[in-house]
Amino acid sequence: MDTEPEPVRIVLVDDDQLVRMALRLIIDGEPDLTVVGEAADGDAAIAVVGKEEPDVVLMDVRMPGRDGLSATEEILARPPAPRVLVLTTFDSDELVLGALRTGALGFVLKDTPPPGILAAVRAVAAGEPALSPAATARLIAAATGPRSPDARRASRDAARRKLAALTEREVQTARAIADGLSNPEIAQRLHISVATVKAHTSGLFAKLAVENRVQIALLVRDADD
Structure with missing residues (x-):
């Protein structure tokens, strides 16, 4: 007799x-x-989180006392780590970027309609990123502020070494992600299936040692800087 799966906690x-x-x-x-x-x-x-051991945490980034970035970092460092979905009003781009860099799988705007929030929760629970393409572009812009020539050169060289280890199709996928395209849009651009896009993206996560699409996009921007 089949049993219903446990709900996502x-x-x-x-x-x-x-x-x-x-x-x-x-x-x-x-x-x-x-x-x-x-x-x-x-x-x-x-x-x-330590008491309940949830599957997903919806984490605000700007709060009195300890902020969501610091909390996310500590939560993800403790096994069994849940998946983290960042909540934002977009008045705190740097904190959202920091949370994504520590391993959060995505973000959702607080004014997102309920179906969008639910879709993001389910995606993150399944281990998939939940990143709005338009918002991804804004986060990338926030992350690419003024830097010294030496810092830019070091980031560029490191990023280019990582991209050089990828296949041509993986590079094309990474660049499409950096352009803020969704999986269906990437599939259309590269004339491949959505399943193949997901496979390439999984390969990028492993080869580049990143956790989400924003990290891929930032690396591509660094390589082109």
């Missing part, structure tokens, strides 16, 4: 109680998702 982290309440209502209305804990700051988030 989620912890909500946001200092705004109304935001947490709205997210709980959205998530708990789905049979395959359930909220198992809440926290209003980074320290509380670490404690709740």
Whole structure:
């Protein structure tokens, strides 16, 4: 006799109680998702995650006390680590970038319609990135501010060495990701299937030692700098 899979267990982290309440209502209305804990700051988030061992954490980045970036770093360093989906209003690009660099799998805007939030949660729970192409472009722009010539040269050389180890098709995929294209758009540009795009992207994660698409995009931008 088949049994129903266990629902994805989620912890909500946001200092705004109304935001947490709205997210709980959205998530708990789905049979395959359930909220198992809440926290209003980074320290509380670490404690709740340690107690509940959720599958996914929806993490605000700007909170009183310990911020989401520091909390994400510590949470992901402790096994069994959940997957982290960053919550943002986009007034804190640098914090979002930092969270993604520490291994968060994606981000969602707080004003995203419920279907978009649910899709992002499910994607991250499945180990897939949930990154809006338009927002990805903004994050990349925020990350490529003024740097010294020596720093730019060092980043460029390191990025080019990494890209040189890729196949031609993997480089093309990486550049399409840097352009902010979704998987279907990459498939159309390269005349391949979406499944092949996903396979190339998985290969990029392994070969480049990155955790998400923003990290790939940043590396490509560094190589072209």
